[in-house]
Amino acid sequence: MSETQSTAARVDERVSRDAVVEELDADLSSAVSRLFRRLRAGKVDHQLSDSHRTVLALLVKEGPHTLRELSDHEHVKPPSMNQTVNLLVQSGYVERRDDPHDGRKVILVATAEGVALIAETRRRLHAWLQAQLRELSPDECQILSSASGIISRIANS
Numbered sequence: 001m002s003e004t005q006s007t008a009a010r011v012d013e014r015v016s017r018d019a020v021v022e023e024l025d026a027d028l029s030s031a032v033s034r035l036f037r038r039l040r041a042g043k044v045d046h047q048l049s050d051s052h053r054t055v056l057a058l059l060v061k062e063g064p065h066t067l068r069e070l071s072d073h074e075h076v077k078p079p080s081m082n083q084t085v086n087l088l089v090q091s092g093y094v095e096r097r098d099d100p101h102d103g104r105k106v107i108l109v110a111t112a113e114g115v116a117l118i119a120e121t122r123r124r125l126h127a128w129l130q131a132q133l134r135e136l137s138p139d140e141c142q143i144l145s146s147a148s149g150i151i152s153r154i155a156n157s
Contacts, residue, residue, distance in 0.1 A: 032151075042124035044117050047091070053121065055084055056093050056110060060118045064107040066099070093117060 043053065055070055065073070071081040085108055088094035093114030099105035110118075136144065 028151075039125055039129070042121065042128055044120045044124070045091070048087075048093075052084055052088060053118070055081070056088055056114050057118050059094060059108060059110040060115050064097070064109045066105055066107055070108065088114070 040050065048056070051074070055074065058070070058073060059065060067078055067081055067085060070085070071078045074081065076084075085094060085096075088108075089096060093111055094108050095111050096106045097109055099107045133141065133144075
């Protein structure tokens, strides 16, 4: 094979790979969006946005946080986080308390209602998803297991 033919083969291979990547991008984006919408359909309180539920879930999972800690975790400015927290407080899912270690600070704590909301949302989500997964063949489960690891790696990069 001449050098010109070799270069042409590499160009064809790259163009072919780019086309595969573009198609996979479209297919994966669409599938993940549909799955996300379906998972969101299982939420318990339809008045809360995804960002509200994310903050509440963080407080349930990790315990009390300051407004600054929540802002930093969610990569938003404190005034934006304050709006999110205010709605959670008004809804009865979060309460403000004095920080026992620093009286100048306020910590945010999930209430029993907030804990129950997150638990029920997770229960619904997992029940639906597990029912769907039970319908898969063993080969499909293996493929999906491998794909979930790859998707996680992409999401964390």
